[in-house]
Amino acid sequence: MYDIVVLGAGASATAFLQSIKKLAQMSGGIESPLKVAVIDRQSQYGTGRVYQQDYEWLIMNTPVEDLSCVYDDSSHLANWLKKEVSTSSKYISRNLFGLYLARCLESVCESLSVHFINDTVVDVEPIVESSSNVVSISLTSGDRFQSKAIVFATGYPLDLKEDLYGIENVTKSLYPLQSNLPCLEKNEVLVFGTSLSSVDVISTCHHLEYDCKITICSRTGSLPNVKGQVIEPVQPKFCLYSEYYKDYRNKGCALSLRDILRRVRLELKSHCIDWRSYLFPKRGIEDQISIFRRRLDSARTGNSSFDLVLGMIPEIAETWALVDTSQLRLFMEKFQSRIRAIHGAIPLHNAQLLANKLDNGTVRLSQLPSSLVERNGKHIATFPDGGQKVYDHVIFATGSRRSLKFHTDSLIRATLNKLTDKPYTEFGAEVHLPSGRLCNSGGHNLYAIGHASEGSHPFMNNFGWIVKSSHMSAKAIIKKLRESTNNESLFS
Template identity: 25%
Template sequence: MKKVINDIIVVGAGASSLSFLHSLVNKVKPNEHFNIIVIDKDRDYGCGNAYKDDVSTNLLNTKAGYITIDKEQKGDFFNWLKKNESNWRSEFSDLEITVDSYLPRPLFGAYMRDKFDTLIKDSLAKNVRISTVKGEVVNVQKISNLKYTTHLSCGLKLESNVVILATGTSFLTKDVCKLNDNIFNSPYPLKKRIGQIDQNDSVLIIGARLSAIDTIVALKDNGHKGKITVHSRSSTFPCVRGTQDRYLNQFLNINYIEQNNIKINIENLKALFDKEMANYLKENSNVELANESFAIKNCVVGSFKEYLLNELEMASKPRPWQAILYDTNLILSYIWNLLADDERKLFMKSHLSHAMAMRVSIPELNARKLVNYIDEGNLEFISGSCVVETSAANEIKCTLNGNEQVYDKVIYATGSPRDLTHSDSILFRNLNDSEIIGNNEYGGISVCKNTFQVLTNNGHVNEGLFALGEITNGTHLFNSALDIIVSHSSKCSELVLSKISA
């Protein structure tokens, strides 16, 4: 019997996987034939961890009219909503949708699932066969430059010319979190967590980004009465998204930087931002804007309620710095890789938490809910050091800035660990042990910045092993936004096609 060697195996079936496949299929030439296998632990193909069928209070932080999996189809998600309303309206009966709505992430997940299913069907007409396998990938073994064996936990082994690691979010290991029945290494799925937490429990949420806010809102909207404490090591908390429209940067873009031979460092980036801000104000001189200056300190919380109220006031109008910041998404990797190592180290140490709080903003609706929870006396914000220990009696003791507190439940809402040795992924532990991958000092695994090929522990290029998404955050700094994922996936698909078509 002839052994089947697949052209491509994609590990993971979330946004990176879908956008890679979508881009690749659209680039396939009429005379080419490819066989692709997508492997994921769940059968929820297309949505990944971010957009799973979970509680409806998990909101997108991008307006419905701007988010899409297809960069050639602006407003694709919003158009899909109108065209397929009969398929989702019963589940979201009271939902009002406009291009400016911040909609439930599970609804976007339905869009992604439909796109995945449609892609599988449409790809056959282009001689591309996409098959799906439900299973957990535990290792990838390199046989030669363009020959790999993918190992599944069930014992199945699949061979291919190329492997794409598009694994999405991972969580902290049991050892790092000291997991037990009352300590969780992830908030998700929140439908499950809500059932595991008594409504009168005192809950400590470690982390203060979007997943922490998801957790707070989900618990409170489902009747939680106990005290909820959210912990931010850096004292920062996400900003609230303003009402501004999209803006195209005139100075913070590759063309301007290269044409003017601008050396990329933190000081020059600040100068470029100042020029951009002046231009934005000039172009919007007739618009009433938020009365604020661009300042990193805006994200540092003193009084939690005062911080949120100030953010809500600022977000009631267009916020120029947000418009400028969001338009840098597609040049972040370019800028990051031009910074000198000492500047990158400085940024990671002193600015990353503040920058993330500014970049990953929250909808006004969630900010107002948080203010209400504070007024009810059931939500507090703390910052600084935090050490979690479990006593012999299974009591959770947390030392916060030297003061010991006892909680009924602890939830880690810290996102993917930048250090993959702390990840709960069996796959990456095995890949680390075999040295087929190398850890990036700034987070995730090391990949070629332009080709997305994975680098070994010794810095050698794996010709047929590629990586996309959060596991490449050390190379690209930030790649959680969908427009970044789509851009990276498109570039990666071009090189993959060149490899398997040669």
């Protein structure tokens, strides 16, 4: 019998276990009988799928101070970099970040007894008749055991494109590029997505000197924001959790998106930015390229609007627990894709590379094709203007693909289906905020963190919020275990 079993061993799981370690230390010691298991089918624990060994030119789009894996210690990664690799870089490679995550997980194991299981979970069975609400877990190996609490840290679902299985020359899962991206020499390539991941594809083809032409496409054709050489988040004046909490108390009920937007409008207005054109630009492809070039020029002079966004997003992410759950659909339909585009920003050198490629015609920007047909390994795309183009390879670089209709991880679906008739929304599994406990889970301690919880919280592409929300889940689980065991010395 385990106290906690974590399904997945990537960045979210590592952040969660760091918080378990920290909370155990705060309780007066780490000589505790807490029994923890981590299950993942890949054995590179800590890195997950996306931060495994990859090309050294793939740089994280988030500055070092926002990538700390330890809650309430923003300097943890920076201090580790200075000590272990003698660097004080503002941005680091995906490789180096993966190494940091692996080391963080190793440090957890120095303090807590963690059993790593390299296997695949085939079934999670809540034992309904059990008075202690334990859960049974079955593996492909045939092994079976029980746990008092389950944490789904399964990341992006891998089963989002069942309709594409068997189709030739399609890259469905992008990272790590070093193993997933095929040779694209002399290829015409269609990339779904115009944000951060698509720029990684362009950068990789450039570094590998592939002679290929790439079309990147999305619904609006919006290109990424651009970061300057120096990033300094602007402290919001209006978009603050403390101010939203006052609104919540004064209103006497949950906030609406209108309440959230009201303070966003005030914040943008204070910086002479028209909120409507900023959040809902109605422009064509050529306009999007012009806007991108202006962003590039602004970033060169250190006047990027990204600094303002960087300050607001964490405050809004924390506020989401105060928002009426019925507002999720409206947010996903009207705001989500645009917020992701604004929040996602690429370093200056990648922005310049993209601008150069757009100039020389090796990269083309387009809206989504109205149809895509595969014939004999080739892909025929028909675009809204009626034009057609044949592509040798198709790449999906759309992140979690929430705007294309997000689906809950199949393991969570199967588990909740045993407990309720309506376990999740079309956008993912629903969780109670801020604990992360799955809704409709009965009395069982079933939790979802990171991208597995996006059915209730749409800001899980922000690593700082993943760390904070994982910490809150860790606190909630320890509280539950403490109540069930009456073990005051273990959990505090």
